Amino acid sequence: MTPHPRTFPCPNCNEVINESMTQCRYCSVPIDAGIAALVAERQEKTNQACSDASFLRTAAAAMFVFLGLSFIPFVPLVYWGFLATFVVTIVLLVLWQVRFGSLVTSDPDYFKAKRSRNIALALVIAAAPLAFIIGPLWSYLLAAE
Numbered sequence: 001m002t003p004h005p006r007t008f009p010c011p012n013c014n015e016v017i018n019e020s021m022t023q024c025r026y027c028s029v030p031i032d033a034g035i036a037a038l039v040a041e042r043q044e045k046t047n048q049a050c051s052d053a054s055f056l057r058t059a060a061a062a063m064f065v066f067l068g069l070s071f072i073p074f075v076p077l078v079y080w081g082f083l084a085t086f087v088v089t090i091v092l093l094v095l096w097q098v099r100f101g102s103l104v105t106s107d108p109d110y111f112k113a114k115r116s117r118n119i120a121l122a123l124v125i126a127a128a129p130l131a132f133i134i135g136p137l138w139s140y141l142l143a144a145e
Contacts, residue, residue, distance in 0.1 A: 006040035046107045049100035053113035053120075056092045060120035063089050067127050082131060089124055093117065 005018035013027040019040040023030050066082035069075060096117055103110065 006044050008039040008043040046105050046110050050109045050113040052096050053116040056120045057116040059089045060123040
């Protein structure tokens with residue numbers, strides 16, 4: 001058992017209870033300890049997926065901010081910030097997919113986490129041609145003037 005009881009929604013009334021309870025305090029339905037531990041573990045993994053997806057979306061947004069700033073002339077080090085966040089975002093996308101992509105849950109927050117993952121993926125896909133094709137072309141045009 002973990003030092004802190006994990007929580008999960010009651011299978012009958014969907015109120016959040018902890019795994020150490022033998023019956024739901026809201027609807028008094030009996031709770032099997034083995035099933036409670038499994039459901040609480042899945043809920044804990046779902047919560048971690050939501051947290052990681054939020055961080056992933058923030059990293060992707062930061063990547064896009066660095067990309068936008070890299071188009072401003074005379075700010076040379078910003079491009080390195082973009083490259084760093086681009087790589088970090090790709091690594092986080094892969095890790096999220098490996099850890100949580102096959103998670104089976106009906107938790108609505110998990111669907112929001114998948115949407116955040118998809119937004120981060122779209123930002124990475126949009127940033128690649130902007131940074132590696134349009135960015136050098138922009139620098140060339142500015143240098144030619």
